[in-house]
Each structure stands twice: as structure tokens, then as C-alpha cells.
Amino acid sequence: xxxxxxxxxxxxxxxxxxxxxxxxxxxxxxxxxxxxxxxxxxxxxxxxxxxxxxxxxxxxxxxxxxxxxxxxxxxxxxxxxxxxxxxxxxxxxxxxxxxxxxxxxxxxxxxxxxxxxxxxxxxxxxxxxxxxxxxxxxxxxxxxxxxxxxxxxxxxxxxxxxxxxxxxxxxxxxxxxxxxxxxxxxxxxxxxxxxxxxxxxxxxxxxxxxxxxxxxxxxxxxxxxxxxxxxxxxxxxxxxxxxxxxxxxxxxxxxxxxxxxxxxxxxxxxxxxxxxxxxxxxxxxxxxxxxxxxxxxxxxxxxxxxxxxxxxxxxxxxxxxxxxxxxxxxxxxxxxxxxxxxxxxxxxxxxxxxxxxxxxxxxxxxxxxxxxxxxxxxxxxxxxxxxxxxx
Amino acid sequence: xxxxxxxxxxxxxxxxxxxxxxxxxxxxxxxxxxxxxxxxxxxxxxxxxxxxxxxxxxxxxxxxxxxxxxxxxxxxxxxxxxxxxxxxxxxxxxxxxxxxxxxxxxxxxxxxxxxxxxxxxxxxxxxxxxxxxxxxxxxxxxxxxxxxxxxxxxxxxxxxxxxxxxxxxxxxxxxxxxxxxxxxxxxxxxxxxxxxxxxxxxxxxxxxxxxxxxxxxxxxxxxxxxxxxxxxxxxxxxxxxxxxxxxxxxxxxxxxxxxxxxxxxxxxxxxxxxxxxxxxxxxxxxxxxxxxxxxxxxxxxxxxxxxxxxxxxxxxxxxxxxxxxxxxxxxxxxxxxxxxxxxxxxxxxxxxxxxxxxxxxxxxxxxxxxxxxxxxxxxxxxxxxxxxxxx
Numbered sequence: 001x002x003x004x005x006x007x008x009x010x011x012x013x014x015x016x017x018x019x020x021x022x023x024x025x026x027x028x029x030x031x032x033x034x035x036x037x038x039x040x041x042x043x044x045x046x047x048x049x050x051x052x053x054x055x056x057x058x059x060x061x062x063x064x065x066x067x068x069x070x071x072x073x074x075x076x077x078x079x080x081x082x083x084x085x086x087x088x089x090x091x092x093x094x095x096x097x098x099x100x101x102x103x104x105x106x107x108x109x110x111x112x113x114x115x116x117x118x119x120x121x122x123x124x125x126x127x128x129x130x131x132x133x134x135x136x137x138x139x140x141x142x143x144x145x146x147x148x149x150x151x152x153x154x155x156x157x158x159x160x161x162x163x164x165x166x167x168x169x170x171x172x173x174x175x176x177x178x179x180x181x182x183x184x185x186x187x188x189x190x191x192x193x194x195x196x197x198x199x200x201x202x203x204x205x206x207x208x209x210x211x212x213x214x215x216x217x218x219x220x221x222x223x224x225x226x227x228x229x230x231x232x233x234x235x236x237x238x239x240x241x242x243x244x245x246x247x248x249x250x251x252x253x254x255x256x257x258x259x260x261x262x263x264x265x266x267x268x269x270x271x272x273x274x275x276x277x278x279x280x281x282x283x284x285x286x287x288x289x290x291x292x293x294x295x296x297x298x299x300x301x302x303x304x305x306x307x308x309x310x311x312x313x314x315x316x317x318x319x320x321x322x323x324x325x326x327x328x329x330x331x332x333x334x335x336x337x338x339x340x341x342x343x344x345x346x347x348x349x350x351x352x353x354x355x356x357x358x359x360x361x362x363x364x365x366x367x368x369x370x371x372x373x374x375x376x377x378x379x380x381x382x383x384x385x386x387x388x389x390x391x
Numbered sequence: 392x393x394x395x396x397x398x399x400x401x402x403x404x405x406x407x408x409x410x411x412x413x414x415x416x417x418x419x420x421x422x423x424x425x426x427x428x429x430x431x432x433x434x435x436x437x438x439x440x441x442x443x444x445x446x447x448x449x450x451x452x453x454x455x456x457x458x459x460x461x462x463x464x465x466x467x468x469x470x471x472x473x474x475x476x477x478x479x480x481x482x483x484x485x486x487x488x489x490x491x492x493x494x495x496x497x498x499x500x501x502x503x504x505x506x507x508x509x510x511x512x513x514x515x516x517x518x519x520x521x522x523x524x525x526x527x528x529x530x531x532x533x534x535x536x537x538x539x540x541x542x543x544x545x546x547x548x549x550x551x552x553x554x555x556x557x558x559x560x561x562x563x564x565x566x567x568x569x570x571x572x573x574x575x576x577x578x579x580x581x582x583x584x585x586x587x588x589x590x591x592x593x594x595x596x597x598x599x600x601x602x603x604x605x606x607x608x609x610x611x612x613x614x615x616x617x618x619x620x621x622x623x624x625x626x627x628x629x630x631x632x633x634x635x636x637x638x639x640x641x642x643x644x645x646x647x648x649x650x651x652x653x654x655x656x657x658x659x660x661x662x663x664x665x666x667x668x669x670x671x672x673x674x675x676x677x678x679x680x681x682x683x684x685x686x687x688x689x690x691x692x693x694x695x696x697x698x699x700x701x702x703x704x705x706x707x708x709x710x711x712x713x714x715x716x717x718x719x720x721x722x723x724x725x726x727x728x729x730x731x732x733x734x735x736x737x738x739x740x741x742x743x744x745x746x747x748x749x750x751x752x753x754x755x756x757x758x759x760x761x762x763x764x765x766x767x768x769x770x771x772x773x774x775x776x777x778x779x780x781x782x
Contacts, residue, residue, distance in 0.1 A: 038514055038515060039513065039619065040513065056499060057498070057499050057500070058496065058497050058498055058499030059497065059498035059499070060453050060454065060497035060498040061452070061453075061496070061497040061498070061499060062451050062452075062453075062497075063451065084498060103501075105449065105452070105496055105497070105499065105501065106449050106450065106451035106452040106453075106496065106497060107448070107449055107450035107451040107452070107475060108447060108448050108449030108450070108452065108496065108504075109448070109504055110494075110496065110501040110502070110504060111501070111502055111504070113499075113500055113501060113502070113514070116515065117508055117515060122430065122431065123429055123430075123504070124429060124507065124508060140543070140552050141552070142545060142552060145542070145543035145544075145552065147540045147541060147542050148540070148541040149538045149539070149540040149541070150538060150539040150540070150588075150594075151536070151538050152531070152536035153536075154533060161531050161532070161533060161536065166538075173652055173653065173654075174652070176567060197541075203541075228430065261564055261565070262564065263564075
């Protein structure tokens with residue numbers, strides 16, 4: 001009841017502020033700890049409107065700032081109280097979903113001690129979750145759960161033992177004769193092989209889809225895309241990126257390892273590759289050149305596939321069963337397109353429409369009201385997974 | 392060559408300081424980044440003597456301190472340089488192995504942005520690794536690797552989906568008919584189910600033992616011991632700790648789940664329970680009361696088993712195949728015994744000797760030159776594992 005009243009009040013307040021644009025926003029005081037806080041930590045908090053309130057203890061600090069806030073305003077400046085805590089609230093509501101951030105304390109970069117950390121921007125960053133209205137599809141529910149397995153596989157080309165995480169669907173171990181298709185799923189620049197499980201909830205998305213009978217059970221393999229030595233965001237940076245070392249690890253080392261150590265359907269028709277942002281670029285660089293290996297291609301905020309791309313790739317029309325391309329709507333609005341390599345140049349909607357018109361089996365998906373962030377990619381996986389391995 | 396010369400110099404310096412006790416220590420300038428730094432981070436660094444040097448950027452801070460250092464001196468105070476970095480070196484060498492720590496920046500508690508984080512003290516803490524002379528036994532090598540699998544299991548008693556990590560040995564998946572014994576292995580107070588893999592390298596210890604033919608391949612199950620709402624260190628705190636909720640999760644929910652979902656040898660003779668610190672106390676509270684479930688018992692810096700304990704427990708003599716008890720040598724010296732619940736009262740050496748003299752199959756192990764820390768527990772697992780499931 002309290003919650004309903006608060007939401008109604010928020011709606012009225014929004015109407016009020018629309019009719020008098022200079023009025024300060026009315027912030028509803030129903031803040032709750034973020035779901036990705038460390039155990040027992042009360043801050044940061046999120047309210048029903050999507051405002052975030054931060055609180056950090058640093059009695060003798062001169063200045064404490066949070067990197068999250070409204071675009072272009074340099075984040076959220078915290079204010080010191082008499083008890084030595086620093087508190088501040090974002091100037092406006094944040095988009096739904098997961099956001100990376102960090103603190104600046106007296107000029108130094110630190111994580112918020114209140115939150116769990118997630119690997120992004122080539123470091124373990126603080127994270128916050130603004131509850132999404134459709135969060136149910138990646139919620140931890142009382143359904144049969146698959147596993148996320150850490151495997152260490154030998155890589156002769158790099159002279160290392162490398163790490164991958166492998167999602168096996170519910171029932172994998174009981175069904176001792178069944179074999180499964182495999183999706184190779186790549187993270188973005190600055191992230192690593194932990195991202196799709198920790199930030200993406202790929203395992204929970206699959207558990208829920210499979211429980212609802214909406215997706216064919218398949219294996220997901222997530223490994224490090226060797227992307228973090230590359231400066232992102234410029235054509236030069238991308239142009240100088242050499243895909244070959246990672247292609248060798250993925251195609252010549254990891255795929256054979258997975259096909260030996262897991263009960264896979266080890267043929268082209270039962271193998272997919274997809275990735276987010278730079279992982280999408282990697283997918284586009286690797287999969288079309290290895291069409292004896294992959295039948296499904298997914299680019300999530302990571303570029304597009306044009307008719308020219310298809311025509312210029314021998315075998316694409318015959319061998320690729322599905323081309324899936326997605327973006328967050330903010331990316332198409334031109335927002336949040338500054339840095340990430342996934343920012344489109346030509347309008348991807350037109351490119352996708354032309355591809356469909358040319359008779360290529362393709363799906364184009366836009367995540368509503370999200371940017372180059374993980375809610376776009378959770379939703380994209382949720383849209384793409386039911387389309388994989390159907391025939 | 393450089394390294395050898397530096398070590399020789401260090402040895403000479405040590406001799407020098409022994410003969411002139413008031414002289415300042417000579418610190419060998421062969422510092423290298425700690426092995427658990429975040430990717431690409433140069434600090435913190437460790438030298439060949441075990442000194443640690445910290446460097447943190449915080450140009451406008453008033454005071455930066457590190458919680459690690461010599462006992463009783465309140466850690467290591469960093470000093471500001473003109474470029475806005477703060478640097479400091481521990482006053483003496485630290486014990487070999489893994490140590491938790493955090494920064495205090497202008498009165499606030501933060502993690503060192505240079506290092507990976509590890510769950511301890513009920514929070515994700517910074518960690519540092521002082522290379523151990525015997526680190527080879529837990530090194531990542533080119534041997535067949537088992538997996539660490541995240542499972543989510545339903546718990547009716549708590550109304551939650553709970554997490555466990557399960558180590559399956561190399562070859563588990565190829566050997567599709569083989570069944571394996573199981574060790575249930577508990578973390579300490581303030582830690583969680585990630586500790587034995589992240590800090591403990593339990594998987595690598597087992598991979599190396601199995602590759603060398605020194606241990607029977609077995610499964611290890613690690614789940615959260617529900618210990619973090621309890622104040623440690625006082626008999627009152629321990630006395631008021633109620634083991635029943637966790638015992639229900641472990642014995643009535645997790646064991647049946649594991650025996651259904653993994654190829655286990657699902658009988659008493661092929662099941663062990665062990666734990667470190669408070670996890671050892673949990674083991675002692677649960678295993679002797681469930682001797683229809685467990686045949687092997689291990690307490691790692693987590694109390695002792697006395698002749699009285701055995702005589703007071705019906706069936707102990709007949710059903711327990713091995714009682715393993717271990718400590719770090721510093722704990723027996725009375726060092727590092729302030730807080731942790733594992734700190735012994737009666738001399739555990741005498742207790743262990745009496746147990747052996749009474750004809751109970753038991754092993755007592757002391758880790759040289761380590762305290763209530765993870766190198767003691769890595770070594771203890773390395774000593775205990777070869778003794779499990781041998782008959």
C-alpha cells in the first residue's frame with residue numbers, strides 16, 4: 001500500500017514538474033539498498049523513480065564524488081555531514097538496469113565499499129542495479145538451475161592455461177546421453193569472461209527460458225576475448241586490432257577442448273557465436289570467416305551485418321541460419337555513443353531492413369530506454385536465445 | 392642471475408642486522424607486483440624478503456594508511472610524494488602466503504584499487520600474496536584441470552535458492568560411469584563459499600595432487616556456512632551460535648542434491664567434512680552428530696578433537712576413519728590468537744598426542760611459520776587430501 005501510494009505520488013509529481021519546468025524534481029523517499037550491495041550494506045540505495053543515493057564514510061576527506069549521474073555533468077557530488085559521512089543523490093533518475101561506477105575521494109579513484117565489484121573498464125568497478133520493470137526474466141527463481149563451470153584449458157598458441165566459464169543447462173548431468181548445441185558468447189572491451197554471468201545473468205536468463213519451454217537447452221561458453229590492450233572508440237584503434245591470436249585460441253583450442261570435454265553436438269549447424277560491443281566486432285571478424293564452424297551469428301551493440309557484408313562473404317547465405325543484431329534504444333538516439341566500439345555509424349535500422357528485404361534470415365531487436373549497458377544485452381540474449389538451434 | 396645476487400645480498404643483510412640489532416633493516420630493492428594485483432596494476436609490490444610496498448594515488452588526501460604491517464603497530468603509514476601518490480613499505484617482512492587488508496583514506500575504509508578483492512571479514516577486501524617457498528603445490532600448471540562449478544540448489548528450510556561451488560576432478564566428464572567420494576569443505580567466519588577456490592586454490596591443489604598420483608580423485612563441495620551474523624572470538628558468541636539451520640541445509644538439502652546431481656559414492660564411507668577456523672567448529676558440531684553421513688573429519692585452525700570428545704560420542708571410534716587436525720605454527724606460539732575462533736586454549740599438540748596414544752586414527756599437522764591465514768589452510772588441505780578415501 002505504501003509503495004503504491006508513493007508511486008502514484010511520483011506520477012503526480014512528474015505531471016507537476018512537466019507543467020512547471022523550473023521546479024525542482026520531487027524525489028520520492030522510498031529508497032532501498034541496491035540488490036548488488038555487499039551483504040548487509042545499506043548504501044547505495046535506489047528509489048522507485050530510479051534515483052540513486054550514495055553514502056560513503058570518510059570523515060577527513062576534502063571532496064567525494066561519484067562517477068554516476070546525468071550525462072555531461074561529471075557525476076554526483078557528495079556532501080559531508082557532521083558525522084563524517086558523505087551523501088548525495090543523482091540529479092535525475094538513471095536508466096533501468098546495471099551501471100558501473102567508482103568514487104573519487106580527494107582526487108583518488110576508489111570503489112564504493114558498499115557494493116559488489118564487477119570487471120569493466122579493465123578494472124573491478126563498483127556496480128549498481130536500478131530495478132527494471134521486466135527484471136523477472138533474469139530473476140533467480142525456484143526453477144531447475146544449470147551450472148556455471150570454471151574450466152582451465154591449455155592454450156599452446158599463447159603458452160598459457162586459460163580460463164573459460166561454461167553454462168550447462170538444467171538436466172545436463174542427469175541426461176547422460178544427450179548432446180547439446182553450443183553458443184560462444186563474448187564480453188565487451190574492458191570486461192572479461194566473468195561479465196556474462198556476473199553482470200549479464202546469462203545463466204538465470206537461460207534457466208528461466210528453459211523452464212518456460214521457450215528455448216532449446218544449449219551450452220554457453222564464455223572466455224576472455226583478449227581485447228583489453230586495445231584502445232577503443234576510434235577506427236584506428238579497431239583497425240589495428242589483430243583478431244588472429246584470439247581467433248586461434250577460440251577456433252583451434254577452445255572449441256576442440258569443449259567438444260572433447262562436454263557432450264556437444266560438434267558440428268557447424270549446432271554452433272553459434274555472439275558478443276556484446278567489442279565482442280560483437282570479434283564475432284563479425286571470426287564467424288563469417290569460419291562458416292564451417294558457426295551457423296548462428298549475434299551482434300549485440302557491436303555493429304551490423306549489411307547486404308554488402310553478406311554478398312562479400314562466400315557461403316554466408318547458405319550456411320548462416322540466423323543473423324541477430326541488437327542495440328539499446330539510446331544508442332540509436334545518438335546518446336551514449338561517445339566511446340564504445342559498438343556505436344553505430346549508418347542507421348542500423350535501415351541496414352537491418354535491407355538485410356531482411358534481401359531474404360536473409362535476420363532479426364533486429366532494440367531494447368527500450370537503455371543504452372550501451374548490460375540491460376540491453378540481458379534483453380538481447382533473452383530475445384536471441386529462443387531463436388537459436390530451432391532447426 | 393640478478394635475482395640470485397639479490398637473495399644472497401638479503402641473506403648477508405640479515406646476518407648483518409642480527410649482529411647489530413639497532414641498525415635499520417636493509418630492504419632489497421627487487422620489488423615485483425603481487426600476483427593478485429588487478430590486471431596491469433604495478434602496485435602493491437613484494438620483494439624477495441617479504442616486504443610489501445604500497446602505492447596509492449590520492450592527491451588531495453590528508454592521510455593514507457594500510458591495515459597490513461607488523462603486529463601491534465597499526466599497519467603501514469603511507470607518505471605523500473609531489474606527484475600525488477602515497478607510498479609506504481611494511482616495517483618488516485610479512486609471513487609467506489595470502490593476507491587480507493584495506494586502506495584507510497582520510498578516515499574512510501576503502502580497498503586498494505591495485506588488487507583483486509577477496510571475501511573476508513564479511514566484506515570484499517584487498518588481498519596480497521607474499522610468494523611462498525613451497526608455492527609450487529598450488530601453482531597453475533600444465534596438468535589436467537578439474538572444474539569449479541557454481542550450482543544453485545533449492546533450500547526449503549530457508550526458502551531460498553542457495554549457492555555452492557563444486558570441484559569435480561580432471562576426467563570426471565569423460566569417465567561417464569565412475570563415481571566419486573565427496574569432501575564438504577567449509578570456509579571461516581567472515582568468508583563465504585568463494586574462499587576455498589579464490590584464496591585457497593583448493594582446485595589447483597587437487598589438480599596437482601591428482602596429476603602426481605598422490606590423492607584419490609574426489610569431489611569437493613563448498614557452500615556458505617551461515618556464520619557471518621555471529622560475533623566471533625568469545626565463548627559467549629560461540630555458545631550462542633545455533634548450528635541447526637546450517638546443519639539442516641547441509642545434511643538434509645545439499646548432500647541429497649549433490650548425490651542426485653553428481654556421480655557420487657553416496658555412502659558414509661565416502662564422505663568427509665572439514666573446515667577452516669569457524670568452519671572447523673561447524674565440522675565438529677555437525678560431523679560427530681551425523682556419523683551415518685561422514686567418515687572423515689578435518690579441523691583446520693578450528694579446534695581439536697580430544698579423547699574425551701571421542702569417548703563422549705557414540706560410534707566415533709568405529710565410524711570415523713580419520714581425524715585430521717592442523718594449525719599454523721604462529722597459532723601455537725600464541726601469536727595471532729587474539730580474535731579468531733580457531734585459537735586453541737589447551738595445547739593442541741598434547742591433545743593430538745593423547746588421541747593418537749588412545750589408538751584413534753588421527754593426524755596432527757603444523758604449517759611452519761604461518762598464522763591464522765590461508766597458507767596454513769592451503770598446506771593443510773595439501774596434507775589432508777592424500778589421506779582421504781584411501782580405504
